[in-house]
Amino acid sequence: MTQTAIPYLFMRGGTSRGPYFNRADLPEDRETLAEVLLAVVGSGHPLNIDGIGGGAAVTTKVAMLSPSEDGWADVDYFFAQVSVEDRLVDFKPTCGNILSGVGPAAVELGLVQPTSDVTDVKIHAVNTGAKVLSKVLTPGGVLTYDGDTEIAGVPGAGAAVALNFMGVVGSSTGAFLPTGNIRD
Template sequence: MTQIALPFLFIRGGTSRGPYLQAKDLPSDRGAMSRVLVAALGSGHPLNIDGIGGGNAVTTKVAILSPSKDDWADVDYFFAQVSVGDGKVDYKPTCGNILSGVGPAAIEMGLIPVVGNTATVNIRAVNTGARVVATVQIEDGKVRYDGDAQIDGVPGTAAPVSLQFMDTVGGATGAFLPTGNLIDIFDGINVTCMDVAMPMVIARAAEFGLTGYETADELNENRDFFARMEAIRIKAGAAMGIKDVPTSVTPKFGLLAPAVQGGTIATRYFMPWVAHPSMAVTGAQCLASCVLTPGSVADGMTTLPTTSPATITLEHASGSIDVLVDYAVDAGEITLKSAGLVRTARLLARGELMISKRVLDGL
């Protein structure tokens, strides 16, 4: 036998897609697991030609599921970001878009029983410790994928998957403001370093000479900007206490500008070495939190809500995304309780991923 078979589901979760696997089918050793995931996605080639990746960071993501040992959660969700071109795997971040498919995947895998027209799945995001409640639509005892919900960045409509995120503050660094400051200055650029669902470095687009309304392709072609941004990201990440920043996708980077399409604020999000074609769910929570925080780089760029929970509409490169934030502000300090979003997911394929036995053996 030259190949081994791994059962998998291939799911579009939000504006990302990738294989959803069960932990019991993968090596527990992290090095061996990484070798399997690199081979499965075809990392190491710009087109991922020898795997099922799609040649883009949003299509080389992996969800690994297992029954949770946590008293609150039903399912543990472990996320892996596989690089497109260099054969590396980053386990530091989580992904909220891929998380959109975790509830449906858990049901499809038989990890969650279903009764009625909806299923509530309590998910523990292993990478960050966040708790997420997913509400999945059910029809005739199976996950319903057809529906009227539409999210920017995905064609057509589908059944909604409601997500309520809790315990998202300081998941990676242990602090809401990892540097202890609302504003830091790196290479002459004012930034807010914040850790909500995803550690981020956030700046105003205008400080880079950008409008903040550029397309993802226009930003990707601006290599001078990327060079400046990466230098700042590395310095800010070190100040946030994050290790190995040059080779890690965290912290992510975000830009802000005044809204022009009726939203709360205009945003651009970076993964971080390419511009995101739309918006990450985790990044959306961090950016929305930045908008609500007095004294951050977002201060004065929009009219803040006066009641909580509040809907923050982030304009992005493909449209917009709404984040419902439950929060409180006391003496200028913000306390985040939870954030809610509506996404969609669709099962694209199911079957077996074929991996060379040589990969498991490390040959």
């Protein structure tokens, strides 16, 4: 079997973890991309023994980042959920946990330059069309992971990442109060 080196960051976002790739380093064709992601994760074995997956759905998630094609955003976030055993890749959903790592990953990958003590990263979630403003701690213009923010069920503490979802009022129904009533 032939192997090809592909650079990535391996990060935890919220309560999930996985590789964060620069989309330019991956195949454009979805079928070939799916095969690459299956190999990266090690899908097809319950422990993902031949890959970096961890044998659970929260450890077989993939983020692919690129300069945004959306005029509002800095970064396009394309998500893939790779099955642990079934050798399937789902490009339809998104993952909020992995989304929380997109801002720091965009800085690490050089897609966004730190601007001050807090860097705004405007994210376009390709799978859903959502627009999210991520606030990443970059004291002195340097990305930091140190902090005292804790997540229940996750050991340790780290830097907070604030996510502001933009334009969500009425995004599914077309109105803030779809029926016009406060309570139904």
